[in-house]
Amino acid sequence: MQKKIAVIGGGIVGATASYYLARAGHSVSVFDSGNGQATAAAAGIICPWLSRRRNKKWYRLVSEGAAFYDQLLADLASDGFSTDAYARCGALILGQSADYIQEVHDRALERRELAPLIGSVAILKGHELEKAFPPLANTEQALRVAGGARVDGHELTKTLLQAVTHFGGTIHKETVSLAKDNDGTLSVMRLEGPQNFDAIILAAGAWLPQLLQPLGYTVDVRGQKGQLVVLQTDDRGSQNYPVIMPQGEIDLLPFGHGKTIVGASHENDKEYDLQPDASVTDPMLEQARTWLPHLKEAAIADIRIGTRAYTSDFSPFFGSVPGLQNCFAASGLGSSGLTSGPLIGYMLAELAQGRESSLPTEDYPVAAYVKSIGH
Numbered sequence: 001m002q003k004k005i006a007v008i009g010g011g012i013v014g015a016t017a018s019y020y021l022a023r024a025g026h027s028v029s030v031f032d033s034g035n036g037q038a039t040a041a042a043a044g045i046i047c048p049w050l051s052r053r054r055n056k057k058w059y060r061l062v063s064e065g066a067a068f069y070d071q072l073l074a075d076l077a078s079d080g081f082s083t084d085a086y087a088r089c090g091a092l093i094l095g096q097s098a099d100y101i102q103e104v105h106d107r108a109l110e111r112r113e114l115a116p117l118i119g120s121v122a123i124l125k126g127h128e129l130e131k132a133f134p135p136l137a138n139t140e141q142a143l144r145v146a147g148g149a150r151v152d153g154h155e156l157t158k159t160l161l162q163a164v165t166h167f168g169g170t171i172h173k174e175t176v177s178l179a180k181d182n183d184g185t186l187s188v189m190r191l192e193g194p195q196n197f198d199a200i201i202l203a204a205g206a207w208l209p210q211l212l213q214p215l216g217y218t219v220d221v222r223g224q225k226g227q228l229v230v231l232q233t234d235d236r237g238s239q240n241y242p243v244i245m246p247q248g249e250i251d252l253l254p255f256g257h258g259k260t261i262v263g264a265s266h267e268n269d270k271e272y273d274l275q276p277d278a279s280v281t282d283p284m285l286e287q288a289r290t291w292l293p294h295l296k297e298a299a300i301a302d303i304r305i306g307t308r309a310y311t312s313d314f315s316p317f318f319g320s321v322p323g324l325q326n327c328f329a330a331s332g333l334g335s336s337g338l339t340s341g342p343l344i345g346y347m348l349a350e351l352a353q354g355r356e357s358s359l360p361t362e363d364y365p366v367a368a369y370v371k372s373i374g375h
């Protein structure tokens with residue numbers, strides 16, 4: 001049966017959920033203010049397998065999330081849409097010592113048994129390293145992980161939302177709120193008045209508290225500012241380079257046509273701030289130029305700023321919102337949301353259609369972070 005479904009938020013979670021719902025024949029309305037969107041700012045690395053984090057549920061989500069890209073891209077391609085936003089270009093891991101590289105190498109081999117997508121893993125030195133990434137300097141060795149990928153969040157959501165429109169859905173660039181009737185019916189409040197739906201998906205990222213607090217909920221989600229710098233070089237070979245993941249905060253992402261992205265910052269104290277701040281981006285650039293000296297000549301083409309969503313224990317959540325009929329939410333994807341986001345969006349679409357999600361919602365419980373006051 002065709003359902004009328006609202007999706008609030010058009011980042012990676014909302015765009016993927018909307019795509020699968022519209023594709024399945026439902027009538028989908030996406031509401032997205034776009035303000036501060038994390039997905040649009042992110043030029044992301046999809047390479048979750050090497051993390052030292054010990055949270056097994058988180059690891060399962062990001063590992064299966066990375067693998068889910070194959071299904072998403074195949075579905076988009078079969079519907080006639082571009083998959084250029086994603087490239088499995090491989091990743092080069094840089095470390096301060098040979099011991100560190102060896103440790104990551106061993107972890108990659110161990111994890112590959114359950115995550116074959118990791119692909120070939122090799123420590124590169126000398127000529128081999130130079131061949132893998134000609135402009136790389138000040139690095140004696142690096143670990144190459146063939147399954148690493150890069151995705152342009154802005155391009156991917158643009159494509160997904162085009163597909164939503166193709167399947168009859170509508171996209172509304174507006175900020176909406178929620179209201180609950182005395183009988184518990186939830187409606188989406190638009191400028192033109194309230195609108196009712198069979199199901200509502202809250203994919204509002206760091207802004208989930210603003211949606212649910214007026215309904216009497218506390219929401220354990222905070223915003224974190226992330227900045228990255230887009231540089232333009234003359235290096236036309238950059239299309240085929242792997243992404244570079246040095247030890248520490250910043251990563252370097254070569255895209256096509258000489259574009260290289262350096263980032264990102266993780267500014268907890270700046271929360272929802274969207275102003276560029278050179279005191280943060282200049283040191284990132286300086287650090288990037290020690291590995292890629294050719295970036296000294298590069299022009300700054302853009303500074304991208306977005307707001308990541310974090311819970312207090314850094315765990316993402318998704319599923320039904322307690323106390324609200326046919327209302328589903330996800331948030332707290334943190335700095336790995338481009339990796340887990342498409343799978344979470346797909347699972348929200350499954351739940352909204354009355355089906356089970358492939359990962360158990362009790363492992364990522366909404367109720368642990370979204371609490372009705374007085375319960």
Ligand SMILES: Cc1cc2nc3c(=O)[nH]c(=O)nc-3n(C[C@H](O)[C@H](O)[C@H](O)COP(=O)(O)OP(=O)(O)OC[C@H]3O[C@@H](n4cnc5c(N)ncnc54)[C@H](O)[C@@H]3O)c2cc1C
Nearest residue numbers: 009011013033034038039044045176205226336337338339
């Ligand atoms: C600089 C940066 C770099 C990153 N790099 C990586 C990376 O390398 N790898 C990786 O895996 N992840 C990365 N991430 C994390 C990833 O981008 C996020 O976790 C993910 O995109 C979050 O997706 P989302 O759909 O949950 O939220 P968002 O993308 O933030 O989307 C939420 C949307 O909801 C809208 N919204 C909210 N409230 C309302 C309302 N009331 N009405 C209408 N619209 C509303 C917002 O405007 C926004 O557009 C990065 C993030 C940043 C900021």
